[in-house]
Amino acid sequence: MQPPLPQPIAQQGQPVQPGQPAQPVQPVQPVQPVQQTIQIALSNIETIPGRTIQQSLGVVSGSTVRAKHIGKDILAGFKNLVGGELKGYTELLTEARNQALERLVADAAARGANAVVNVRFATSAVAGGAAELFAYGTAVIVV
Amino acid sequence: MAEDTIAILLIWGFILASSLGPFLFSWVVGNWHQKRIIERLLEREAALPRDNLSTMKTPLSGKDITGSQLLMANVVSAPSHWQLFIARIKSIFGGNIKHLDLMLDWGRSESLQRLREQASELGFDDIINLRMETSTISMNNGGQKKGGSVEILAYGTGIKYQ
Numbered sequence: 001m002q003p004p005l006p007q008p009i010a011q012q013g014q015p016v017q018p019g020q021p022a023q024p025v026q027p028v029q030p031v032q033p034v035q036q037t038i039q040i041a042l043s044n045i046e047t048i049p050g051r052t053i054q055q056s057l058g059v060v061s062g063s064t065v066r067a068k069h070i071g072k073d074i075l076a077g078f079k080n081l082v083g084g085e086l087k088g089y090t091e092l093l094t095e096a097r098n099q100a101l102e103r104l105v106a107d108a109a110a111r112g113a114n115a116v117v118n119v120r121f122a123t124s125a126v127a128g129g130a131a132e133l134f135a136y137g138t139a140v141i142v143v
Numbered sequence: 144m145a146e147d148t149i150a151i152l153l154i155w156g157f158i159l160a161s162s163l164g165p166f167l168f169s170w171v172v173g174n175w176h177q178k179r180i181i182e183r184l185l186e187r188e189a190a191l192p193r194d195n196l197s198t199m200k201t202p203l204s205g206k207d208i209t210g211s212q213l214l215m216a217n218v219v220s221a222p223s224h225w226q227l228f229i230a231r232i233k234s235i236f237g238g239n240i241k242h243l244d245l246m247l248d249w250g251r252s253e254s255l256q257r258l259r260e261q262a263s264e265l266g267f268d269d270i271i272n273l274r275m276e277t278s279t280i281s282m283n284n285g286g287q288k289k290g291g292s293v294e295i296l297a298y299g300t301g302i303k304y305q
Contacts (some may be wrong), residue, residue: 030215042213044272044300045200049208076221076292081169082176083223083246085253086292088220089280097215120215121296123278131280 024098040105041115041142049114049143057111057139066096067130093133097121100135113139166225181249183277187256195262196255196299198273206304214270215298216257219280220250222291230291247293251275254297267301274298 035110041048072088079086101119108116119137126132197203222230226242233240255273262270281290 034261041211043211044213044274044298049211049300049302080221080227080291081165081173081224082178083221083226084174084180086221088218089292089294090217092216097217112303117172120216120274120298121276121298123276123294123296125279131278 001138040108040113042101042105042119042137043115043117044119046118048117051115051139051142053115054143055119055140055141057108057113058137059136060104060107060111060113060116061134061136062100062105062107063132063134064096064100064103065126065132066092068092093131096131096133097135100133104135104137108137108139111139113141115140115142155189165236166228169223170224173225177223177245177249180253181245184249184253184256186254187260191259191263195259195267195269196223196273197269197271199270202269202271204304208302209305210267210303212265212267212301213298214258214261214265214267214301215296216254216261217294217296218250218254218257219292219294220246220253221293222246227291243291247295248294254295258297258299262301265301266303268297268304270301272299 019088047053047067068100072092076086076088104116104119116137116139119135122134124132124134202208222243229242230240258270258273276296276298276299278294278296279295281298
C-alpha cells in the first residue's frame, strides 16, 4: 500500500457546485498554517518512484545568499592550523541549503504542484565571503 | 654585556617562535589529526554491511519501490596552514600535490559515508542517482583572501523496497 499523496492545491479550493443545495452554516474552522498543508515530494530522478506524472508545471527554483559573520571566519582561521573539517561552515551551509529548498517548495506549492522531480543544486561564491546556494527542479502533479 | 646578549637572544627567539611556531604546530598536530580522522572514517566504512549508493537512475534489483526522499550530506574540508605552505612551494615547480590530494579525498569519502549513514538511519534501503558537487568557500579575513576550503555536497534519492 502506498501512503496517500496530498491533492494538488489548485484542486482543493474549488468553488461549490451551483447545482448543490446551500450548506447549513457551520462553525468556522481554524485556518491551518500553510507550511503544514504543503507536503511536496522531492526527488533527484525523473519520476517519483511508484507514481505517474500527470502534468508538468514548469521549472521552479529557490536560492539564498549567505555570508559568515567575522567571528566564524576568525574561528575557522584558528581551525585551519590543524586542518580537517570546519564544522561551523558545514552547519551554516546545510541551513542555507535547506532554506533554498524551502523556497523551491513554496514556489512549487504556489503553482499547485504536489511533487518536484529532478532537483539539482548549484553553489557559487559571491564576492565578500558570501556563497549563493541555488536549487532548481521541475514541478509536476503526480497521481 | 651578557645581559644584552641574553636580551637579544630572547627577542630573536620570540620572533622566530611567533613566526615559525604556527607552522610547526600545524605540521605536528595537523598530521596527527589527519591520520586520526582517516582511521575513524575507515572504521565507519567497515562497519556498514554493504555499499547502498549507486549513480544509476533505476535500481539494479528490480523490486517495487514504496517510498522515496531527497537526501543530502555535505562537508567543508580545509587544509592546514602547513599543507597550504607546502602547496604554495610545490606550485612553483608544478606537479602532484599529495597533501591536498589527501585532504580532498578525505572530504569526498566523508560526505559519501554521511549519506550512507543518513540513509540507513532513516530506513532507506538504497540511494540512487547519486550526484556530487564541489565548490570553493571564499573566506574574507580582513580584506585578505585565505583560500583552500572546499565544500563537498553529495545528494541522491533514497528509496525503500517492499
